[in-house]
Amino acid sequence: MSSLALYRRYRPESFAEVIGQEHVTDPLQQALRNNRVNHAYLFSGPRGCGKTTSARILARCLNCEQGPTPTPCGECQSCQDLARNGPGSIDVIEIDAASHGGVDDARELREKAFFGPASSRYKIYIIDEAHMVTSAGFNALLKVVEEPPEHLKFIFATTEPEKVIGTIRSRTHHYPFRLVPPGTLRDYLGEVCGHENIPVEEGVLPLVVRAGQGSVRDSMSVMDQLLAGAREEGVTYAMATSLLGYTDGSLLDSVVEAFATGDGAAAFEVVDRIIEGGNDPRRFVADLLERLRDLVILAAVPDATETGLIDAPADVLERMQAQAGIFGAAELSRAADLVNAGLTEMRGATSPRLQLELICARVMLPAAYGDERSVMARLDRLERGVNFSGGGGAPAMAYVPGPEAHGTAAAAPVPPGGGVAAARAAVRASGPPTGPAPTGPAPSGPAPSGPAPSGPAPSGPAPSGPAPSGPAAGGAPGFGAAPGQPGQDTTPAPAYDAASAQAAPAPTGPAPGDTGSAQPQPSQAPQPPQASATPPP
Structure with a gap:
């Protein structure tokens, strides 16, 4: 087998083989068709996305004997020279501006550019890493780039187009390249593995795509490393995670389930396994954040697997769907925010293990924080009936109502030696009670609307029989109670007490037989009728 690197062995030879850059290859092919x-x-674009490869393909299309054409024939001398394993063409010159970007190099290029091509249609300069050309070098090339001869073409390739001076950039057609989507890159890597005849487990390709971060060349380099170390059974998932440094999926499943169920012992056991296994805590937190991101998307979009929002094997997707179902929405969002903040704090931390344990503690103890997200996370746990075995803080103190919450107000103090009358006055000063209303029926007779009678008060002794036991209405003094005494008293009235009669206040009406010109008294509030002195039959 050839020792050539995998990305060189499968370098595209036509625009149709370039993946993920249709927004660039289609206009270029149409321009070639229209001449x-x-x-x-x-x-311009990120590294490893096909800039230099597309420049070589464009040069091949321009110098093909059947061209300019969007599809080079691959049979003529120019196409064979510019093939992936070809010797190269004398009329297609590649210059690395990182080492040839000075003004002297630019002047030498300018002097040679006016000579015609040796055997091809065009003389093409491919200047790679063009942002490394100095300002003096760009100024030396400015005139030849602005008004080149008919046989001369320039193709600048750079990862930082803003460093190319504007006078050069304005004289070119700018095509921005982009990172390749994960799905497209995964399918391409699967085809390459099929051509290499090496079996690869299902969970390996997503790890390779993630390691490549959208760059085709980086992904091919990672895949080449895995294929080089594969045994007879091929590339296994355990081998890929160990070699690439990613966290094993079982550890992620364990810690996520511990977060969901509130099992602090299981969560810190996973932390211990990570440290004892020699794994990087920062890598674990990054992988955990990636898992929580997938769970958030699954909770918000149940069909995320069908729409391609999540790229994972079928068994992993099944486990993640179950994990998203046992999490509450607020709790899941809070956990992702805490892990994200913890990952930022771990950069430059002197004790990554301590930071990792603090992250787990913050996720496990929502009761330790009073912010809105923590409160909503606690509500989610309560709704799901999760036991706070990880420690939910001290229980809240029970509410003890004060005296102002009860229906009756505090009684006024009674002066010593005041007797019954003083006690009644104190009751009047404290106000009527606001206890529960009586359950008996209220009297059906209408309340008197006129003023209270001003006749003389009866001077005979009060009867000693029991007063009527009918209930009072609305908490007012009952019909069977003495004036000024709190109502709803169904016990028999006490016997006549001479001391209380002497201490009772004198009536305010005119004396008996007084027909003088007394001043009219203001109208008084209606009072309930006095109870009959005759005992009920």
Whole structure:
């Protein structure tokens, strides 16, 4: 088998083989069909996304004997020279501006550029890492780029187009390249593994795509490393996680389930396994944040697997759907925020293990925080009936109502030696009670609307029989109670007491037989009728 690197062995030879850059390859092919090719191009984008490869394909299309054509024939001398394993063409010159970006290099290029091509249609300069050219070098190239001869073409490739001076950039056709989508890159890697005839487990390709971060060349380099170390059974998931440094999925499942069930012992056991296994705590937190991100998307979009929002094997997706179901929405969002903040704090931390344990404690103890997210997380746990075995803080103190919450107010103090009359006055000063209303029926007769009778009070002794036991209405003094005494008293009236009669206040009406010109008294509030002195039959 060839020792050539995997990304060089499978380098595209036509625009149709370039993946994930249709927004660039389609306009270029159409320009070749219309024979509207510009004299200078600027290809920009992240590393490993196909800039230099597309520049070589464009040069191949321009110098093909059947061209300019969007599909080079691959049979002519120019196409064979520019093939992936070809020797190269003397008329297609690649310059690394990182080492040839000075003004002297630019002047030498300018002097050679006016000579015609040796055997091809065009003389093409591919200037890679163009942002490394100095300002003096760009100024030396400015005139030849602005007004080149008919046989001359320039293709600038750079990862930082803003560092290319504006006078050069304005004279080119700028095509921005992008990172390749994960799904497209995973399918491409699967085809490459099929051509290599090496079996690869299902969970390996997502790890390779994640390690490549959208760069085709980086992903191919990682895949080449895994294929080089594969045994007879091929590339296994355990081998990939160990070699790439990612966290095993079982550890992520354990800690997520511990968060969901409030099992603090299980969560800190996972932390201990990570440290004892020699894994990087920062990598574990990053992987945990990635898992929580997938759970948040699954909770918000149940069909995320069908729409391609989550890229994971079928068994992992099944476990993640179950985990998203046992989490509450607020609790899941809070956990993701805490892990994200903890990952930021771990950069430069002197004790990554301590930071990791603090992250787990913050997620496990929502009762320790009084913010809105923590309160909502606690409500989610209560709704799901999760036991706070991880420690939920001290129980809240029970509410003890004060005396103002009861229906009756505090009684006024009674002066010593005041007797019954003083006690009644104290009751009047404290106000009527606000206890529960009586359950008996209220009297059906209408209340008197006129003023109270002003005749003389009876001077005979009060009867000693029991007073009527009918209930009072609305908490007012009952019909069977003495004037001024609190109502709802169904016990027999006490016997006549001479001392209380002497201490009772004198009536305010005119004396008997007084027909003088007394001043009229203001109208008084209606009072309930006095109880009959005759005992009920």
